Amino acid sequence: MKKIPVGIIGVGGYTGLELLKILLSHPCFELAYLGNSAGGVRADELYPALRGLLDMQVLASDPKEVARRCELVFLALPHKSAMEFAKELLSLGVKVVDLSADYRLDLQNYEANYCPHTDIDNLSHAIYGLPEYQKEDIAKASLVANPGCYPTATLLALLPFVKYIEGSVFVDAKSGVSGAGKNPSEKTHYCKINENMFAYSPLEHRHQIEIEEKVSKFGGKDLQVNFIPHLCPFSRGMLVSVYARVSGEFDPLEVLRGAYRDSVFVRVVGSSSEVKNVAGTNFCDLFAKRRGDDLFISSAIDNLLRGASSQAIVNANLMFSLPLECGIPRIAYVP
Structure with missing residues (x-):
């Protein structure tokens, strides 16, 4: 061929x-x-x-x-x-x-x-x-x-639940330092990032508007997304935690399984997603858990690959x- x-x-x-x-x-x-x-x-x-x-x-x-x-x-x-x-x-x-x-x-x-x-x-x-x-x-x-790496991990986690969400959403996102690019900077210097972790551009990162725009497009609902990215001392990978207030009766794992039943590269896992299990792959691992009206969703990807x-x-x-x-x-x- x-x-x-x-x-x-x-x-x-x-x-x-x-x-x-x-x-x-x-x-x-x-x-x-x-x-x-x-x-x-x-x-x-x-x-x-x-x-x-x-x-x-x-x-x-x-x-x-x-x-x-x-x-x-x-x-x-x-x-x-x-x-x-x-x-x-x-x-x-x-x-x-x-x-x-x-x-x-x-x-x-x-x-x-x-x-x-x-x-x-x-x-x-x-x-x-x-x-x-x-x-x-x-x-x-x-x-x-x-798509960007942060929006990819966040949207795959968030979109199946948009219709159940009431009010704003908080996204706590943590990325390996390769997400900052190849050119060195003060924030990516070894002495700065080693054994360290910090938020940057909280509530004003440019990917926040990308997430909000695509939630509206694919989820059919305007949501305020409060996005807080963190730089972490590992080379690659991304872990996104989404927190939302929800209404209605649903099993969060079943919602994820239904949304991604035919998706080759999304895996619904039985406990919180881990970066190490997706590093080097195109998979996104998703987990969700509910306590009353509060919902937690966990999403892990390789930021350089799936992202x-x-x-x-x-x-x-x-x-x-x-x-x-x-x-x-x-x-x-x-x-």
């Missing part, structure tokens, strides 16, 4: 490496282009762990050359940079899965939280790439906006009518 040629622009970051690792063993996709801002280096020089596995040249990103080689491109770029590439690639007939925030939000919310948008036409038809809720639309899309790269490849699978689990990692890193 002839493989589908795909490329990565922005290959130098953590999500770029995770895309590379999955695509190297993908049975239907073939790496045909690697790009970053400068080029002039081989993949195995950029990532010595790839020695003997991939010596492809990384090029200075050129949309026309990408279009000559690829049918689909993953954009692992910061916001603002991604929309500049996406606009040209789409005009050249290349499908795009964008891992940045540039196409996740409506125009008003995007410009209020990021920057002026320069590709409003494509923003209007971008599909939000949460497969459990958008599978059919993703399959027909030319542009998929891959970014493996979810992006699931979306690409759907865009080419492949089984969504094709080539996607499912075995955790546990001993």
Whole structure:
């Protein structure tokens, strides 16, 4: 079978490496282009762990050359940079899965939280790439906006319960330090994060509006989401705890099982979700428990995979009518 040629622009970051690792063993996709801002280096020089596995040249990103080689491109770029590439690639007939925030939000919310948008036409038809809720639309899309890691873990936990929730919701989210990106900062310095944990941007993080917007879209109800992210001293993984006041009679585990009965990559577990059980996979592990009118939901994902790269490849699978689990990692890193 002839493989589908795909490329990565922005290959130098953590999500770029995770895309590379999955695509190297993908049975239907073939790496045909690697790009970053400068080029002039081989993949195995950029990532010595790839020695003997991939010596492809990384090029200075050129949309026309990408279009000559690829049918689909993953954009692992910061916001603002991604929309500049996406606009040209789409005009050249290349499908795009964008891992940045540039196409996740409506125009008003995007410009209020990021920057002026320069590709409003494509923003209007971008599909939000949460497969459990958008599978059919993703399959027909030319542009998929891959969700953020915090919104992925939170929405999968929250959406099945929206109709039961009264009042606002509190989300206590904890992420491994890789979620802060590859470029070092004062907050990600070893001496700062080791044996430490702290909240950042509480009640004003940009992912808060992404969660609220998508709860309204997929849950059919406007909720105030109070979102408090924390940076934690582990490399990868994410644990999200959702707290809500609810009404009505329901068994929370049965609600989750009903919502995700046919979902390949959501597992309903019998006790609180654990990061270690999903690290290295595309799984989201969910648990929920109720005490009277109070509801607790626990959600665990790998922030670099389910929260970014493996979810992006699931979306690409759907865009080419492949089984969504094709080539996607499912075995955790546990001993």
